[in-house]
Amino acid sequence: MSKIKACIFDLDGVLVDTAVYHYKAWKRLANEMGFDFTEHQNEQLKGVSRMASLELVLGWGNITGKTEEEKEELATRKNNWYVEMINQMTPDEILNGAQEFVQSCRNAGLKTAIGSASKNTPLILAKLQLATLFDAVVDGNSVSKAKPDPEVFLKGAEDLGVAPADCVVFEDAVAGVQAAKNGGMKAVGIGSPELLNQADVVVSGLDKITVAELENL
Structure with a gap:
């Protein structure tokens, strides 16, 4: 790695x-x-x-x-x-390959965290039965500055005990990619390459990237 x-x-x-x-x-x-x-x-x-x-x-x-x-x-x-x-959500609503990719990151010895503006993050993770896949969860309940301010990701790195430069952020929003970059982190964009052109690489979903590819960022 x-x-x-x-x-x-x-x-x-x-x-x-x-x-x-x-x-x-x-x-x-x-x-x-x-x-x-x-x-x-x-x-x-x-x-x-x-x-x-x-x-x-x-x-x-x-x-x-x-x-x-x-x-x-x-x-x-x-x-x-x-x-x-x-509240009606089920694990069926997890996006294609997302759970498998997070698990493969953990299997490779990488630490994992959530960095989201949503104050409903704990509820959503519980409904999707994903909470156990993350070493840290930073959300709108624990930060005050909105993306593109890097606060949510910097706190995630801090909670994981990892330097920002050693983190890669996965984001679908322009402000989120900017926040990752503002925090000195690598960024993988999920969505449109035209829109997320500040990301290091852009894919359509977590089913389209492997842990091995993170080495090239």
Whole structure:
């Protein structure tokens, strides 16, 4: 192996695709406030924190004058709908090859962690029965700065006891790839090569990369 000693995974869009649930919940909120919400707009919320997402949604709907308290109430309402949906999730929703790839990283002696903005990370990992595959979990409950700030990944590296330069991050969002780079880590993009052009390599999913290929990063 190269000096890669740890793999840090974003959750949404890398191990599981919860974007459809976010979309349905934001759309319901927008519709209740009298405007529509598109899948294209939902894409722009990838990797963005809940309150920052709400600000974008309110902006798209030209909704102004909301107090901080009202914003908290709106974000909570959206999240409650989202949680209702993810409570129905099963391990069948794990993305192709994701569980196998994480296991192969562990089999190769690499440490593994989750680095996600989602405050619902523990619930999702429990529903997918994936929690035991990770040595550390850093999520929106334990960090305050949103990607592209590298805080979530730097804390993951710290919790694993591995230097940032010895970590590779797996991300599907532009802000997430930027966060990995800002933290001095390698980045594997999951998705579009055009969109994730700052990543060291881009694949369509974790079923399209092997642990051996990490040596070449």
